[in-house]
Amino acid sequence: MSKKETTYSVNQEVIEEKEYSTLNLGPTHPATHGIFQNVLKMDGEIIHSAVPTIGYIHRAFEKLAERRPYAQITPITDRLNYCSSPINNMGWYMTVEKLLGAKIPKRAEYHRVIIMELSRIADHIICNSVIGVDTGAMTGFLYIFQWREKIYEIFEEICGARLTTNIGRIGGFDQEWSKKTWDLIDTFLKEYPKGLKEFSNLLERNKIFMDRTVNCGPISAEMALSYSFVGPNLRAAGVDYDVRVMNPYSSYEDFTFTVPVGTQGDTYDRFMVRQHEMWQSLSIIEQAIKKMPEGPMHADLPDFFLPPKEQVYNNMEALIYHFKIVMGETDIPKGEVYHCVEGGNGELGFYLISDGGRTPFRLHFRRPCFIYYQAYPEMVKGIMLSDAILTMSSMNVIAGELDA
Protein backbone atom coordinates (compact mmCIF):
# COMPACT_ATOMS: atom_id res chain seq x y z
CA MET A 1 0.00 0.00 0.00
CA SER A 2 2.43 2.68 -1.03
CA LYS A 3 2.23 5.43 -3.54
CA LYS A 4 4.99 7.01 -5.51
CA GLU A 5 5.31 10.74 -5.51
CA THR A 6 7.90 12.59 -7.44
CA THR A 7 9.06 16.09 -6.70
CA TYR A 8 10.23 18.20 -9.62
CA SER A 9 12.34 21.29 -9.45
CA VAL A 10 11.66 24.30 -11.65
CA ASN A 11 13.52 22.89 -14.64
CA GLN A 12 11.57 19.65 -14.41
CA GLU A 13 14.58 17.65 -13.30
CA VAL A 14 13.91 14.81 -10.87
CA ILE A 15 15.56 15.72 -7.61
CA GLU A 16 13.99 13.22 -5.27
CA GLU A 17 11.84 10.17 -5.40
CA LYS A 18 9.97 9.36 -2.27
CA GLU A 19 7.69 6.58 -1.19
CA TYR A 20 5.09 7.15 1.44
CA SER A 21 3.56 4.32 3.32
CA THR A 22 -0.05 4.26 4.42
CA LEU A 23 -0.76 3.37 8.00
CA ASN A 24 -4.22 2.64 9.24
CA LEU A 25 -4.33 3.78 12.84
CA GLY A 26 -7.54 2.50 14.34
CA PRO A 27 -10.53 2.22 14.47
CA THR A 28 -9.82 0.15 17.56
CA HIS A 29 -6.23 0.83 18.37
CA PRO A 30 -5.40 0.43 22.06
CA ALA A 31 -3.39 3.65 22.06
CA THR A 32 -6.23 5.90 20.90
CA HIS A 33 -8.52 5.35 23.91
CA GLY A 34 -11.72 5.16 21.95
CA ILE A 35 -12.90 4.43 18.45
CA PHE A 36 -10.99 6.77 16.20
CA GLN A 37 -9.66 5.92 12.80
CA ASN A 38 -6.88 7.85 11.16
CA VAL A 39 -5.45 6.93 7.80
CA LEU A 40 -1.93 8.24 8.02
CA LYS A 41 0.48 8.83 5.19
CA MET A 42 3.87 8.20 6.70
CA ASP A 43 7.33 9.28 5.72
CA GLY A 44 9.27 6.85 7.87
CA GLU A 45 8.03 7.68 11.31
CA ILE A 46 7.01 11.22 10.44
CA ILE A 47 3.36 11.87 9.62
CA HIS A 48 2.89 13.45 6.21
CA SER A 49 -0.88 13.72 6.38
CA ALA A 50 -3.77 12.30 8.37
CA VAL A 51 -7.36 11.67 7.35
CA PRO A 52 -9.66 11.01 10.30
CA THR A 53 -12.82 8.98 9.92
CA ILE A 54 -15.42 9.48 12.60
CA GLY A 55 -18.93 8.26 13.30
CA TYR A 56 -18.20 4.74 14.53
CA ILE A 57 -20.41 5.14 17.57
CA HIS A 58 -22.96 7.54 16.13
CA ARG A 59 -26.26 6.97 17.94
CA ALA A 60 -28.51 9.62 16.33
CA PHE A 61 -29.06 11.57 19.54
CA GLU A 62 -30.55 14.58 17.80
CA LYS A 63 -33.15 12.45 16.06
CA LEU A 64 -33.90 10.42 19.19
CA ALA A 65 -34.46 13.62 21.14
CA GLU A 66 -37.26 14.62 18.77
CA ARG A 67 -39.45 11.79 20.03
CA ARG A 68 -38.65 12.01 23.73
CA PRO A 69 -40.21 14.08 26.48
CA TYR A 70 -37.81 16.59 27.99
CA ALA A 71 -36.99 14.65 31.14
CA GLN A 72 -36.15 11.59 29.10
CA ILE A 73 -33.54 13.45 27.08
CA THR A 74 -31.26 13.68 30.13
CA PRO A 75 -30.01 10.08 29.77
CA ILE A 76 -29.04 10.94 26.18
CA THR A 77 -26.89 13.82 27.37
CA ASP A 78 -25.14 11.45 29.80
CA ARG A 79 -23.71 9.66 26.84
CA LEU A 80 -22.14 12.67 25.14
CA ASN A 81 -19.03 13.24 27.21
CA TYR A 82 -19.33 10.24 29.49
CA CYS A 83 -16.30 11.24 31.54
CA SER A 84 -18.23 14.17 33.00
CA SER A 85 -21.90 13.29 32.54
CA PRO A 86 -23.22 15.49 35.37
CA ILE A 87 -22.07 18.64 33.58
CA ASN A 88 -24.02 17.56 30.50
CA ASN A 89 -27.09 16.84 32.66
CA MET A 90 -26.94 20.23 34.35
CA GLY A 91 -26.39 22.00 31.04
CA TRP A 92 -29.50 20.35 29.64
CA TYR A 93 -31.59 21.22 32.70
CA MET A 94 -30.49 24.82 32.54
CA THR A 95 -31.44 24.98 28.86
CA VAL A 96 -34.97 23.78 29.61
CA GLU A 97 -35.21 26.05 32.64
CA LYS A 98 -34.22 28.99 30.49
CA LEU A 99 -37.03 28.11 28.11
CA LEU A 100 -39.50 27.74 30.98
CA GLY A 101 -38.28 30.94 32.61
CA ALA A 102 -37.89 29.08 35.90
CA LYS A 103 -36.19 30.68 38.87
CA ILE A 104 -33.87 28.16 40.51
CA PRO A 105 -33.21 28.55 44.23
CA LYS A 106 -29.63 29.40 45.19
CA ARG A 107 -29.30 26.28 47.28
CA ALA A 108 -29.96 24.03 44.29
CA GLU A 109 -27.56 26.06 42.17
CA TYR A 110 -24.77 25.67 44.73
CA HIS A 111 -25.38 21.95 44.85
CA ARG A 112 -25.11 21.91 41.07
CA VAL A 113 -21.82 23.77 41.22
CA ILE A 114 -20.42 21.15 43.59
CA ILE A 115 -21.54 18.35 41.28
CA MET A 116 -20.16 20.04 38.18
CA GLU A 117 -16.79 20.78 39.72
CA LEU A 118 -16.46 17.23 41.03
CA SER A 119 -17.11 15.89 37.57
CA ARG A 120 -14.67 18.37 36.07
CA ILE A 121 -12.03 16.95 38.39
CA ALA A 122 -12.98 13.40 37.34
CA ASP A 123 -12.75 14.41 33.67
CA HIS A 124 -9.33 16.02 34.09
CA ILE A 125 -8.04 13.07 36.13
CA ILE A 126 -8.81 10.77 33.22
CA CYS A 127 -7.27 13.02 30.62
CA ASN A 128 -4.09 13.87 32.53
CA SER A 129 -3.37 10.40 33.80
CA VAL A 130 -3.84 9.04 30.29
CA ILE A 131 -1.32 11.57 28.97
CA GLY A 132 1.04 10.07 31.54
CA VAL A 133 0.29 6.55 30.34
CA ASP A 134 0.97 7.53 26.74
CA THR A 135 4.38 8.90 27.67
CA GLY A 136 5.11 5.62 29.41
CA ALA A 137 4.42 6.69 32.99
CA MET A 138 1.89 4.16 34.24
CA THR A 139 2.45 4.96 37.91
CA GLY A 140 0.62 8.28 38.00
CA PHE A 141 -2.38 6.73 36.32
CA LEU A 142 -2.57 3.88 38.84
CA TYR A 143 -2.29 6.20 41.82
CA ILE A 144 -4.65 8.99 40.80
CA PHE A 145 -7.39 6.80 39.38
CA GLN A 146 -8.54 5.84 42.87
CA TRP A 147 -9.70 9.47 43.31
CA ARG A 148 -11.93 9.19 40.31
CA GLU A 149 -13.43 6.17 42.01
CA LYS A 150 -14.06 8.29 45.13
CA ILE A 151 -15.87 10.88 43.02
CA TYR A 152 -18.01 8.17 41.47
CA GLU A 153 -18.87 6.97 44.95
CA ILE A 154 -20.19 10.44 45.72
CA PHE A 155 -22.31 10.39 42.55
CA GLU A 156 -23.54 6.93 43.45
CA GLU A 157 -24.60 8.16 46.87
CA ILE A 158 -26.54 11.06 45.36
CA CYS A 159 -28.28 9.40 42.42
CA GLY A 160 -27.46 5.70 42.40
CA ALA A 161 -25.46 5.76 39.18
CA ARG A 162 -21.76 6.11 38.61
CA LEU A 163 -20.86 6.84 35.02
CA THR A 164 -24.04 7.82 33.21
CA THR A 165 -25.53 9.65 36.11
CA ASN A 166 -28.84 11.26 35.05
CA ILE A 167 -28.37 13.31 38.21
CA GLY A 168 -30.95 15.80 39.49
CA ARG A 169 -34.11 17.05 37.81
CA ILE A 170 -35.26 19.92 35.64
CA GLY A 171 -35.53 22.60 38.30
CA GLY A 172 -33.08 21.29 40.87
CA PHE A 173 -32.73 18.11 42.88
CA ASP A 174 -35.42 15.67 43.95
CA GLN A 175 -34.21 15.47 47.54
CA GLU A 176 -31.63 16.71 50.02
CA TRP A 177 -28.28 14.97 49.85
CA SER A 178 -27.73 12.41 52.55
CA LYS A 179 -25.29 12.88 55.40
CA LYS A 180 -23.12 10.17 53.92
CA THR A 181 -22.77 12.20 50.73
CA TRP A 182 -21.45 15.17 52.66
CA ASP A 183 -19.09 12.92 54.61
CA LEU A 184 -17.74 11.50 51.37
CA ILE A 185 -17.29 14.99 49.93
CA ASP A 186 -15.50 16.14 53.09
CA THR A 187 -13.15 13.18 53.00
CA PHE A 188 -12.49 13.79 49.32
CA LEU A 189 -11.70 17.46 49.88
CA LYS A 190 -9.33 16.56 52.70
CA GLU A 191 -7.51 13.72 51.02
CA TYR A 192 -7.51 14.56 47.33
CA PRO A 193 -5.01 17.46 47.53
CA LYS A 194 -2.45 14.94 48.77
CA GLY A 195 -3.14 12.63 45.87
CA LEU A 196 -3.02 15.45 43.34
CA LYS A 197 0.22 16.74 44.85
CA GLU A 198 1.71 13.28 44.53
CA PHE A 199 0.63 13.13 40.90
CA SER A 200 2.07 16.59 40.23
CA ASN A 201 5.37 15.59 41.78
CA LEU A 202 5.53 12.56 39.55
CA LEU A 203 4.98 14.37 36.27
CA GLU A 204 4.95 18.16 36.29
CA ARG A 205 8.72 18.74 36.47
CA ASN A 206 9.73 15.28 35.34
CA LYS A 207 12.51 15.52 32.76
CA ILE A 208 11.35 12.58 30.69
CA PHE A 209 7.75 13.72 30.73
CA MET A 210 8.71 17.27 29.77
CA ASP A 211 10.95 16.09 26.96
CA ARG A 212 8.06 14.15 25.55
CA THR A 213 5.34 16.79 25.92
CA VAL A 214 6.91 20.23 25.55
CA ASN A 215 6.46 21.36 21.95
CA CYS A 216 4.44 18.30 21.08
CA GLY A 217 1.42 19.05 18.88
CA PRO A 218 1.37 22.83 19.44
CA ILE A 219 -1.37 25.10 18.16
CA SER A 220 -1.28 28.89 17.97
CA ALA A 221 -4.01 31.03 19.51
CA GLU A 222 -5.14 32.31 16.08
CA MET A 223 -5.45 28.85 14.65
CA ALA A 224 -7.16 27.56 17.77
CA LEU A 225 -9.75 30.33 17.51
CA SER A 226 -10.35 29.79 13.82
CA TYR A 227 -10.91 26.09 14.52
CA SER A 228 -13.36 27.06 17.30
CA PHE A 229 -11.30 25.52 20.07
CA VAL A 230 -12.78 25.92 23.53
CA GLY A 231 -12.04 24.90 27.07
CA PRO A 232 -8.62 23.79 28.34
CA ASN A 233 -7.31 23.34 24.79
CA LEU A 234 -8.00 26.97 23.90
CA ARG A 235 -6.74 28.21 27.26
CA ALA A 236 -3.51 26.27 26.76
CA ALA A 237 -2.99 28.30 23.59
CA GLY A 238 -3.25 31.49 25.65
CA VAL A 239 -6.86 32.63 25.27
CA ASP A 240 -8.57 33.12 28.63
CA TYR A 241 -12.05 32.12 27.52
CA ASP A 242 -14.09 30.32 30.13
CA VAL A 243 -17.88 30.19 29.95
CA ARG A 244 -18.07 30.17 33.75
CA VAL A 245 -16.54 33.65 33.77
CA MET A 246 -17.81 35.02 30.49
CA ASN A 247 -21.47 34.02 30.81
CA PRO A 248 -21.88 32.93 34.41
CA TYR A 249 -24.59 30.36 34.97
CA SER A 250 -25.74 28.55 38.09
CA SER A 251 -24.31 31.24 40.45
CA TYR A 252 -20.71 30.89 39.27
CA GLU A 253 -20.43 34.64 39.73
CA ASP A 254 -20.51 34.07 43.51
CA PHE A 255 -17.20 32.26 43.55
CA THR A 256 -13.62 33.44 43.23
CA PHE A 257 -11.35 31.41 41.02
CA THR A 258 -8.64 31.97 38.47
CA VAL A 259 -8.62 30.79 34.89
CA PRO A 260 -5.25 29.18 34.14
CA VAL A 261 -3.83 29.86 30.68
CA GLY A 262 -0.86 28.46 28.81
CA THR A 263 1.35 30.07 26.20
CA GLN A 264 2.43 27.48 23.62
CA GLY A 265 -0.73 25.44 23.16
CA ASP A 266 1.31 22.23 23.23
CA THR A 267 0.65 19.00 25.07
CA TYR A 268 2.49 20.15 28.16
CA ASP A 269 0.42 23.33 28.39
CA ARG A 270 -2.81 21.42 27.96
CA PHE A 271 -1.70 19.09 30.74
CA MET A 272 -0.75 21.98 33.02
CA VAL A 273 -3.97 23.90 32.39
CA ARG A 274 -5.96 20.85 33.44
CA GLN A 275 -3.77 20.34 36.50
CA HIS A 276 -4.40 23.89 37.67
CA GLU A 277 -8.08 23.68 36.90
CA MET A 278 -8.36 20.78 39.30
CA TRP A 279 -6.98 22.98 42.10
CA GLN A 280 -9.43 25.72 41.14
CA SER A 281 -12.32 23.27 41.14
CA LEU A 282 -11.39 22.13 44.64
CA SER A 283 -11.41 25.73 45.81
CA ILE A 284 -14.82 26.35 44.19
CA ILE A 285 -16.29 23.31 45.94
CA GLU A 286 -14.93 24.50 49.29
CA GLN A 287 -16.38 27.97 48.74
CA ALA A 288 -19.75 26.49 47.77
CA ILE A 289 -19.90 24.37 50.91
CA LYS A 290 -18.88 27.30 53.08
CA LYS A 291 -21.42 29.68 51.56
CA MET A 292 -24.21 27.12 51.16
CA PRO A 293 -27.50 29.04 51.50
CA GLU A 294 -30.66 27.70 53.09
CA GLY A 295 -33.81 27.16 51.07
CA PRO A 296 -35.60 24.64 48.91
CA MET A 297 -33.75 22.14 46.74
CA HIS A 298 -35.80 22.71 43.63
CA ALA A 299 -37.77 25.34 41.79
CA ASP A 300 -41.53 25.49 41.95
CA LEU A 301 -42.17 23.41 38.83
CA PRO A 302 -44.88 20.86 39.66
CA ASP A 303 -44.78 19.65 36.07
CA PHE A 304 -41.35 18.14 36.58
CA PHE A 305 -41.37 16.83 40.15
CA LEU A 306 -43.17 13.70 41.15
CA PRO A 307 -45.49 14.58 44.05
CA PRO A 308 -44.98 12.71 47.33
CA LYS A 309 -46.36 9.15 47.17
CA GLU A 310 -48.67 9.88 50.12
CA GLN A 311 -50.45 12.51 48.07
CA VAL A 312 -50.54 10.42 44.89
CA TYR A 313 -52.60 7.78 46.68
CA ASN A 314 -54.98 10.17 48.41
CA ASN A 315 -55.23 13.23 46.24
CA MET A 316 -56.65 13.53 42.71
CA GLU A 317 -54.50 16.49 41.70
CA ALA A 318 -51.30 14.74 42.72
CA LEU A 319 -52.35 11.57 40.91
CA ILE A 320 -52.91 13.52 37.70
CA TYR A 321 -49.50 15.17 37.96
CA HIS A 322 -47.86 11.82 38.68
CA PHE A 323 -49.45 10.26 35.59
CA LYS A 324 -48.62 13.22 33.38
CA ILE A 325 -44.99 13.26 34.44
CA VAL A 326 -44.51 9.52 34.07
CA MET A 327 -46.14 9.48 30.64
CA GLY A 328 -44.20 12.56 29.59
CA GLU A 329 -47.28 14.58 28.73
CA THR A 330 -45.96 17.93 29.88
CA ASP A 331 -46.16 20.66 27.28
CA ILE A 332 -43.28 23.10 27.10
CA PRO A 333 -43.79 26.70 25.94
CA LYS A 334 -42.84 27.69 22.41
CA GLY A 335 -39.41 29.18 22.08
CA GLU A 336 -35.85 28.93 21.00
CA VAL A 337 -32.86 29.00 23.32
CA TYR A 338 -29.14 28.42 23.25
CA HIS A 339 -27.44 27.71 26.52
CA CYS A 340 -23.83 26.79 27.08
CA VAL A 341 -21.89 25.48 30.02
CA GLU A 342 -18.20 24.91 30.56
CA GLY A 343 -17.94 21.16 30.13
CA GLY A 344 -14.84 19.09 30.70
CA ASN A 345 -13.76 19.95 27.17
CA GLY A 346 -15.09 23.48 26.93
CA GLU A 347 -18.22 25.19 25.76
CA LEU A 348 -20.94 22.57 25.61
CA GLY A 349 -23.98 24.13 23.98
CA PHE A 350 -27.59 23.11 23.69
CA TYR A 351 -29.61 24.72 20.92
CA LEU A 352 -33.24 23.92 21.52
CA ILE A 353 -36.26 24.83 19.42
CA SER A 354 -39.62 24.04 20.96
CA ASP A 355 -42.89 24.23 19.06
CA GLY A 356 -44.93 23.94 22.22
CA GLY A 357 -45.31 20.17 22.33
CA ARG A 358 -44.12 17.47 24.67
CA THR A 359 -40.91 16.90 22.73
CA PRO A 360 -38.39 19.30 21.23
CA PHE A 361 -38.92 20.33 17.63
CA ARG A 362 -35.18 20.40 17.10
CA LEU A 363 -32.32 19.89 19.49
CA HIS A 364 -28.74 20.42 18.51
CA PHE A 365 -25.76 19.71 20.74
CA ARG A 366 -22.72 21.89 20.27
CA ARG A 367 -20.16 19.25 21.03
CA PRO A 368 -16.72 20.76 21.61
CA CYS A 369 -14.85 17.54 20.68
CA PHE A 370 -16.53 17.29 17.31
CA ILE A 371 -15.57 20.82 16.42
CA TYR A 372 -11.97 20.88 17.54
CA TYR A 373 -11.02 17.36 16.48
CA GLN A 374 -11.02 18.56 12.87
CA ALA A 375 -7.83 20.49 13.60
CA TYR A 376 -6.07 17.23 14.45
CA PRO A 377 -4.68 16.52 10.94
CA GLU A 378 -3.26 20.03 10.91
CA MET A 379 -1.68 19.59 14.34
CA VAL A 380 0.01 16.26 13.66
CA LYS A 381 1.46 17.17 10.29
CA GLY A 382 5.21 16.62 10.38
CA ILE A 383 5.45 15.13 13.85
CA MET A 384 6.27 11.60 14.97
CA LEU A 385 3.61 8.94 15.24
CA SER A 386 4.12 8.52 18.98
CA ASP A 387 3.69 12.27 19.45
CA ALA A 388 0.45 12.15 17.45
CA ILE A 389 -0.94 9.64 19.95
CA LEU A 390 0.07 11.97 22.75
CA THR A 391 -1.51 14.97 21.02
CA MET A 392 -4.79 13.15 20.69
CA SER A 393 -4.95 12.12 24.32
CA SER A 394 -4.02 15.62 25.46
CA MET A 395 -6.87 17.07 23.39
CA ASN A 396 -9.20 14.83 25.40
CA VAL A 397 -11.26 13.71 22.43
CA ILE A 398 -14.13 11.64 23.81
CA ALA A 399 -15.70 9.29 21.28
CA GLY A 400 -19.21 9.68 22.71
CA GLU A 401 -19.14 13.43 22.35
CA LEU A 402 -17.43 13.31 18.97
CA ASP A 403 -20.00 11.04 17.36
CA ALA A 404 -23.18 12.05 19.21
Added chain:
Amino acid sequence: MELLEIVNNKLKEHFHGDIESAELLYDYPVFTIQKDRIHDVLKFLKEDEELNFHFLTDLCGMQTADEKHLGVIYHLHNMPKNYRIRLKTFFDINKPEVATATDLWPAANWMERETYDFFGVKFKGHPNLKRILNVDEMDIFPLRKEYPLEDQGRTDKKDEMFGR
Protein backbone atom coordinates in the same frame (compact mmCIF):
# COMPACT_ATOMS: atom_id res chain seq x y z
CA MET B 1 -31.38 44.82 23.75
CA GLU B 2 -28.51 47.14 23.12
CA LEU B 3 -26.57 44.60 21.08
CA LEU B 4 -29.58 43.90 18.91
CA GLU B 5 -29.75 47.58 17.98
CA ILE B 6 -26.02 47.93 17.39
CA VAL B 7 -25.87 44.97 15.03
CA ASN B 8 -29.18 45.78 13.40
CA ASN B 9 -28.13 49.35 12.61
CA LYS B 10 -24.85 48.18 11.15
CA LEU B 11 -26.50 45.51 9.05
CA LYS B 12 -29.23 47.87 7.85
CA GLU B 13 -26.61 50.34 6.74
CA HIS B 14 -24.79 47.78 4.58
CA PHE B 15 -27.39 45.18 3.68
CA HIS B 16 -30.61 47.09 3.48
CA GLY B 17 -33.42 44.81 2.39
CA ASP B 18 -31.50 41.58 2.89
CA ILE B 19 -32.36 41.41 6.57
CA GLU B 20 -35.70 39.67 6.82
CA SER B 21 -36.14 39.99 10.55
CA ALA B 22 -34.31 41.04 13.69
CA GLU B 23 -35.59 40.08 17.10
CA LEU B 24 -34.50 39.21 20.60
CA LEU B 25 -35.20 35.60 21.56
CA TYR B 26 -34.48 35.13 25.24
CA ASP B 27 -30.92 36.44 25.64
CA TYR B 28 -29.93 36.15 21.99
CA PRO B 29 -30.34 38.69 19.17
CA VAL B 30 -31.50 36.72 16.14
CA PHE B 31 -31.32 37.85 12.53
CA THR B 32 -32.83 36.17 9.51
CA ILE B 33 -30.83 36.85 6.37
CA GLN B 34 -31.65 36.21 2.73
CA LYS B 35 -29.83 33.10 1.64
CA ASP B 36 -28.00 34.71 -1.28
CA ARG B 37 -26.39 37.29 0.96
CA ILE B 38 -25.56 35.13 3.97
CA HIS B 39 -21.91 34.77 3.05
CA ASP B 40 -21.49 38.52 2.60
CA VAL B 41 -23.17 39.19 5.93
CA LEU B 42 -20.97 36.65 7.74
CA LYS B 43 -17.88 38.11 6.11
CA PHE B 44 -18.93 41.60 7.05
CA LEU B 45 -19.67 40.64 10.66
CA LYS B 46 -16.35 38.89 10.96
CA GLU B 47 -14.27 41.66 9.46
CA ASP B 48 -16.07 44.72 10.82
CA GLU B 49 -13.80 46.37 13.37
CA GLU B 50 -16.47 47.22 15.88
CA LEU B 51 -18.45 44.00 15.80
CA ASN B 52 -15.66 41.54 14.94
CA PHE B 53 -17.50 38.25 15.36
CA HIS B 54 -14.32 36.26 15.06
CA PHE B 55 -15.53 33.01 16.61
CA LEU B 56 -17.96 30.57 15.03
CA THR B 57 -19.57 28.94 18.03
CA ASP B 58 -21.93 26.68 16.20
CA LEU B 59 -23.42 25.90 12.82
CA CYS B 60 -26.36 23.57 12.40
CA GLY B 61 -29.31 22.86 10.18
CA MET B 62 -33.03 22.71 10.76
CA GLN B 63 -36.27 22.09 8.92
CA THR B 64 -39.17 24.50 9.22
CA ALA B 65 -42.52 23.38 10.65
CA ASP B 66 -44.20 23.41 7.20
CA GLU B 67 -41.52 20.89 6.06
CA LYS B 68 -41.02 22.83 2.84
CA HIS B 69 -37.93 24.79 3.84
CA LEU B 70 -34.56 24.02 5.30
CA GLY B 71 -32.48 26.42 7.32
CA VAL B 72 -28.93 26.90 8.48
CA ILE B 73 -28.26 28.51 11.83
CA TYR B 74 -25.02 30.23 12.77
CA HIS B 75 -24.01 31.20 16.29
CA LEU B 76 -21.33 33.86 16.31
CA HIS B 77 -19.30 35.18 19.20
CA ASN B 78 -17.08 38.17 19.78
CA MET B 79 -15.04 37.12 22.78
CA PRO B 80 -13.42 40.38 23.96
CA LYS B 81 -16.77 42.19 24.07
CA ASN B 82 -18.76 39.04 24.77
CA TYR B 83 -21.26 39.69 21.99
CA ARG B 84 -23.24 36.67 20.90
CA ILE B 85 -25.66 36.61 17.99
CA ARG B 86 -27.54 34.03 15.99
CA LEU B 87 -28.07 34.22 12.25
CA LYS B 88 -30.56 32.19 10.28
CA THR B 89 -31.15 31.65 6.65
CA PHE B 90 -33.91 29.62 5.01
CA PHE B 91 -34.31 28.13 1.54
CA ASP B 92 -36.53 25.78 -0.42
CA ILE B 93 -36.12 22.09 0.42
CA ASN B 94 -35.99 21.20 -3.28
CA LYS B 95 -33.09 23.51 -3.93
CA PRO B 96 -31.06 23.36 -0.72
CA GLU B 97 -28.02 25.37 -1.70
CA VAL B 98 -26.16 27.94 0.36
CA ALA B 99 -22.66 29.39 0.27
CA THR B 100 -20.05 27.78 2.47
CA ALA B 101 -18.43 29.48 5.44
CA THR B 102 -15.28 27.35 5.36
CA ASP B 103 -13.30 30.18 3.79
CA LEU B 104 -14.08 32.34 6.83
CA TRP B 105 -13.72 29.72 9.56
CA PRO B 106 -11.97 26.36 9.00
CA ALA B 107 -14.13 25.12 11.89
CA ALA B 108 -17.17 25.29 9.63
CA ASN B 109 -15.84 22.36 7.62
CA TRP B 110 -17.11 19.46 9.71
CA MET B 111 -20.15 21.34 10.95
CA GLU B 112 -21.25 21.87 7.34
CA ARG B 113 -20.55 18.25 6.55
CA GLU B 114 -22.74 17.27 9.48
CA THR B 115 -25.50 19.57 8.24
CA TYR B 116 -25.22 18.04 4.78
CA ASP B 117 -25.23 14.56 6.29
CA PHE B 118 -28.44 15.08 8.22
CA PHE B 119 -30.40 17.60 6.14
CA GLY B 120 -28.92 17.43 2.68
CA VAL B 121 -27.94 21.09 2.57
CA LYS B 122 -25.42 21.59 -0.23
CA PHE B 123 -22.78 24.11 0.74
CA LYS B 124 -21.44 25.68 -2.42
CA GLY B 125 -17.65 25.90 -2.40
CA HIS B 126 -17.11 23.41 0.39
CA PRO B 127 -13.80 21.57 -0.17
CA ASN B 128 -14.97 18.10 0.85
CA LEU B 129 -18.73 17.86 1.13
CA LYS B 130 -19.50 14.25 2.00
CA ARG B 131 -21.18 12.39 4.83
CA ILE B 132 -19.41 12.45 8.15
CA LEU B 133 -21.31 10.57 10.86
CA ASN B 134 -23.52 8.28 8.79
CA VAL B 135 -22.35 5.62 6.36
CA ASP B 136 -21.43 6.82 2.89
CA GLU B 137 -24.01 4.53 1.27
CA MET B 138 -26.97 6.13 3.05
CA ASP B 139 -29.40 7.65 0.55
CA ILE B 140 -31.65 9.66 2.89
CA PHE B 141 -31.14 12.70 5.07
CA PRO B 142 -32.23 11.34 8.44
CA LEU B 143 -33.02 14.48 10.40
CA ARG B 144 -35.65 15.62 7.91
CA LYS B 145 -39.14 15.31 9.29
CA GLU B 146 -40.24 13.04 6.43
CA TYR B 147 -38.26 10.22 8.05
CA PRO B 148 -40.08 9.45 11.28
CA LEU B 149 -38.17 7.84 14.10
CA GLU B 150 -40.48 4.91 14.72
CA ASP B 151 -42.19 2.57 12.35
CA GLN B 152 -45.40 4.36 11.49
CA GLY B 153 -47.10 1.08 10.66
CA ARG B 154 -47.47 0.37 14.33
CA THR B 155 -51.02 0.68 15.61
CA ASP B 156 -50.39 0.32 19.33
CA LYS B 157 -48.66 3.66 19.61
CA LYS B 158 -51.09 5.90 17.72
CA ASP B 159 -51.17 9.40 19.11
CA GLU B 160 -54.94 9.50 19.54
CA MET B 161 -54.74 6.60 21.97
CA PHE B 162 -52.84 8.95 24.25
CA GLY B 163 -55.08 11.93 23.66
CA ARG B 164 -52.46 13.82 21.69
